Amino acid sequence: MNVLLGHDGSEGAWKAFRQTLTRAEVADDDVSIAIYDDTAVKATPEEIEQETRSELEEYDVDTQIRHIDGHVAGTLVEIVDGEDFDRLVIAGGSRSTLGKIQLGNIAEFVVLNSETPVTLVR
Amino acid sequence: MTANRTYPDEPAGEFPPPPRTMTDKDGRDIEIRAAGLDEREALVAMYTAFDPADRAQGIPPVKEYAIDNWLDTVLAEDCLNVIAWDGDDAVGHSMLVPDDSDGYELAIFVLNTHQGAGIGTGLLETLLGHTQQNDIETVWLTVERWNKPAIELYKKVGFEICSTESFEIEMSIRLE
Numbered sequence: 001m002n003v004l005l006g007h008d009g010s011e012g013a014w015k016a017f018r019q020t021l022t023r024a025e026v027a028d029d030d031v032s033i034a035i036y037d038d039t040a041v042k043a044t045p046e047e048i049e050q051e052t053r054s055e056l057e058e059y060d061v062d063t064q065i066r067h068i069d070g071h072v073a074g075t076l077v078e079i080v081d082g083e084d085f086d087r088l089v090i091a092g093g094s095r096s097t098l099g100k101i102q103l104g105n106i107a108e109f110v111v112l113n114s115e116t117p118v119t120l121v122r
Numbered sequence: 123m124t125a126n127r128t129y130p131d132e133p134a135g136e137f138p139p140p141p142r143t144m145t146d147k148d149g150r151d152i153e154i155r156a157a158g159l160d161e162r163e164a165l166v167a168m169y170t171a172f173d174p175a176d177r178a179q180g181i182p183p184v185k186e187y188a189i190d191n192w193l194d195t196v197l198a199e200d201c202l203n204v205i206a207w208d209g210d211d212a213v214g215h216s217m218l219v220p221d222d223s224d225g226y227e228l229a230i231f232v233l234n235t236h237q238g239a240g241i242g243t244g245l246l247e248t249l250l251g252h253t254q255q256n257d258i259e260t261v262w263l264t265v266e267r268w269n270k271p272a273i274e275l276y277k278k279v280g281f282e283i284c285s286t287e288s289f290e291i292e293m294s295i296r297l298e
Contacts (some may be wrong), residue, residue, distance in 0.1 A: 098219040098227040099192050100264055101180035103289040 001029045001086040006076050006106070008038035009048035012091030016121035017055070020089050024061040032064045034079065036072045073109035080116045092120025127225065127284060129260045129294045134280035137251035137297075140204050146239035150208055154248045157205040157215075159197050164205070164212040166193065173234040178266060179290065182231060195219070196229075202256060204249045206232070206241050214241045216249040218261065225260040225294075226253070246279050254297050261297065264290040 005020050007013045017033075024031050033052060035045050043051070045067055056063055068075045080088040088110060093103040101122070110118050140156045157165075169182040169189045183189050196217045197203060206214030216230040228249070232242050253261060263281070265272050267290065273283075276293050285292040 095180065096219075096227055096264075097221055098196060098217070098229055099181040099183075100178065100227070100229065100290075102264065105288065108289045 001027060002084055003029050003031045004076070004080045004083075004085045004088045005031055005033045006072075006088065006090035006110075007033050007035050007048065007052065008091075009035075009041045009043040009045075009051075010038060010091060010094075012094060012122060016089050016091045017052070019121050021056070021059040021061055025059055030062045030064075032066065032085070034066055034068050034076060036068050073106040073113075076106070076110055077114045080110075080114055085116055087117050087119060088114055089119045089121060092122045127262055127292065127294060129225075129262075129284065129296045130282045131296070133296045133298050134250070137247050137254055137279075139251035139255050140248050142244065142248050144240070144244045146236070146241055146244075148239050150236075150239070152213070152236075152241055152244065153207045154204055154244055155207065156252055157197075157203040158199075161203075161205055161212065162193055162197060164210075165197075165215060166190065168212040168215065168233060169193075169231075171233065172231065176231070176234055176237075178229070178231075178269070178272075179264065181229065202226075202249065202252050202258075204245060204252055206236070206245050208236065214245045216245040218249060218253060218258070221262075225262050226258055228261050228263045242275055243278065246275065250279065250295070250297065257298070259296060259298050260294065262292060262294040264288075264292050266290055 020031060035048050037045050049065055092107055093101045095101055107120055140154055142154045144152050146152050172182055183192050196219055200220050202218040204216050205212045213236040214232040218226045218228050221227050230245055281293040281295045283291055284294045
């Protein structure tokens with residue numbers, strides 16, 4: 001399977017990263033990682049890429065890294081539907097202190113607009 | 123999502139504090155009392171019996187260990203809780219949990235055997251009375267767009283819609 005992983009450096013995104021790479025090793029997936037900025041995350045896209053590259057050394061998986069900006073959700077859908085991808089994986093929302101799941105704008109947009117199956121990880 | 127939340131300018135009226143007793147629309151005597159960690163066991167029983175279709179945005183959790191963890195959070199000392207009792211059984215629970223910035227988040231659950239009988243309204247009013255007793259000024263909640271009965275209930279007690287931008291509707295109330 002050819003997987004596109006959206007990565008903003010948040011805790012949820014790192015969870016999605018590990019889950020995707022762990023699966024990819026077993027299933028022989030190819031993984032393309034799209035890094036983008038999130039104002040709520042301290043790390044810059046360059047720092048996220050660095051950390052991602054060092055984490056990737058633990059996995060035996062074919063990966064590509066690219067950076068996206070502008071309308072991130074629209075760009076993710078354009079990439080996953082326009083190129084040869086089988087699945088889009090992103091972090092699927094955060095929880096409030098009380099425990100309610102809040103779906104972010106990007107998750108909402110890609111679920112509604114992507115023709116390609118989307119996996120939300122949490 | 124938590125930043126720049128707006129609250130109504132005008133405070134809502136005064137709400138009745140716990141404890142309260144009410145007779146629900148099915149004639150059952152319901153007692154509503156403030157609650158804390160001592161009532162934990164009764165809540166585990168209530169949430170274990172909870173209809174999964176009545177869950178909202180991932181809570182209550184389904185598995186017992188997850189219910190345990192979640193109750194630890196919402197029954198903590200800086201939170202406010204009220205429980206509706208039918209005899210020895212907890213049949214409804216409403217909670218207030220401080221968020222990471224400016225206010226308190228509210229949630230409410232009623233067992234499906236006791237829904238549509240006015241218990242939700244009684245619970246909400248009592249929790250807000252308890253909230254006023256504790257000098258908390260601003261309370262907010264999120265609710266799924268399709269959940270019209272819940273939205274109407276929140277409006278009835280004085281919540282106003284403050285944001286429809288995200289997947290869920292956000293509502294808030296000012297208490298003093």
